[in-house]
Amino acid sequence: MYGTGILKGMGVTIRHLVDSFVDDMRFLGQRYYSDSSMNIRQGTEGRGVFTVQYPDEKLPVPEQFRFIPFLLYENNEDGSTTDRCTSCGICAKVCPPQCIWIERSSDPDTGRPIPEPTNFYIDIDICMNCGYCAEYCPFDAIKMDHDYELASYNRTEAHIFDKARLDKPVEYYASIRPTDYLAEETARAEVIAKKAAKKAAAAAKKAAKKAAAEAN
Amino acid sequence: MNNELSNPDIPVPSELQSAVTITSLDKIYNWGRRSSIWPMVFGLACCAIEMICTAASRFDIARFGMEVFRATPRQADLMIVSGTVTKKMVPQIVRLFNQMPEPKYVMAMGACASGGGPFKEGYNVVSGIDKFVPVDVYVPGCPPTPQALLHGLIKLQEKIDGQSLKSVRWYGQETSEAVPVPVLGPDLFDPRQHALLAQQAGQVKENSESVEE
Numbered sequence: 146m147y148g149t150g151i152l153k154g155m156g157v158t159i160r161h162l163v164d165s166f167v168d169d170m171r172f173l174g175q176r177y178y179s180d181s182s183m184n185i186r187q188g189t190e191g192r193g194v195f196t197v198q199y200p201d202e203k204l205p206v207p208e209q210f211r212f213i214p215f216l217l218y219e220n221n222e223d224g225s226t227t228d229r230c231t232s233c234g235i236c237a238k239v240c241p242p243q244c245i246w247i248e249r250s251s252d253p254d255t256g257r258p259i260p261e262p263t264n265f266y267i268d269i270d271i272c273m274n275c276g277y278c279a280e281y282c283p284f285d286a287i288k289m290d291h292d293y294e295l296a297s298y299n300r301t302e303a304h305i306f307d308k309a310r311l312d313k314p315v316e317y318y319a320s321i322r323p324t325d326y327l328a329e330e331t332a333r334a335e336v337i338a339k340k341a342a343k344k345a346a347a348a349a350k351k352a353a354k355k356a357a358a359e360a361n
Numbered sequence: 362m363n364n365e366l367s368n369p370d371i372p373v374p375s376e377l378q379s380a381v382t383i384t385s386l387d388k389i390y391n392w393g394r395r396s397s398i399w400p401m402v403f404g405l406a407c408c409a410i411e412m413i414c415t416a417a418s419r420f421d422i423a424r425f426g427m428e429v430f431r432a433t434p435r436q437a438d439l440m441i442v443s444g445t446v447t448k449k450m451v452p453q454i455v456r457l458f459n460q461m462p463e464p465k466y467v468m469a470m471g472a473c474a475s476g477g478g479p480f481k482e483g484y485n486v487v488s489g490i491d492k493f494v495p496v497d498v499y500v501p502g503c504p505p506t507p508q509a510l511l512h513g514l515i516k517l518q519e520k521i522d523g524q525s526l527k528s529v530r531w532y533g534q535e536t537s538e539a540v541p542v543p544v545l546g547p548d549l550f551d552p553r554q555h556a557l558l559a560q561q562a563g564q565v566k567e568n569s570e571s572v573e574e
Binding site for chain 1: 418419420421424469472476477478479480481491496497498499500501502505506508509512513515516520
């Protein structure tokens, strides 16, 4: 029989339509502007298709969502901040569209380089959100952001992000990517523990040697 | 609508508030325009997929009165340059821009249209459509998500809200000049740069002649 495929396809559309209404009834009075119900409707439990009322309600972005990169700094106990970036320039080298440029600093007296950038620019209208910079950074100093509301009227001023615009605290990173943050922190703690263990072992060996020498 | 349009300086008695709104001509003019921005239907690359998604039911730009994608520039208000602009495509885009009636707006959507993106040094790609037509809103992203595009459209609405009948260029005294259509040759040729290019070519010629002597 002709047309069964069409009917089957239309059936799917009809099912979506009906599901949308049934789901709307389920979330009656609590759907709009609520993150929790948005999460349910977006997930595997969600049925039907609904319109996202964008400026009022926003789709929750996945944790691995990547947009323009940002720089991390750590808040010290005495209120000062430390940049994680050491201006090594690996991110600028791996960047496929070459949208990163770094101003390095050097000691005015000795002329030796200081591992800290004076400025850090990203042209966000060139950036292709690939995330290579975040992947290659050996210091976990540059990460991909979740903020996508960046449209503006001026490209040359508003869309060249400088260090002040890019800097964000580590706590912000921990809040947007908790899984990555936890994994990185565990790995770092392991490395530190390993180093400490190695040092302790070396010290013990030295002490044993010394004791043996004294005994002789 | 009352709150959006009414002038807070002139109070309306509470019993009349449902029937009377006092507003300015600028406000009602901008309100009408901002609520019916008709984009032109053309997509250039992957950003167009996100634009199509924005127009579909999930993000539904009909909520902003922008659902009427026009297939002719004569009826369009907004040109969403969505994607990589190749040198072969630029003359057509500029021609379409010239054919759009005032008031017209241009949005550079995505990295390629704004600044060339990953292809900014490509031999066949224009590094930013703003080199040829005036761009009103730049939306970064590669590609921008539908929500980022909607944010750009809201920004455009804000820009329209800020305009005034007294100063808009399409009611001004001067006639608006058409943007010269670039010529695709051995390399892309921008007619606006003609004098400069001729001068530089002359210098090169002079130098080569002086070397030969």
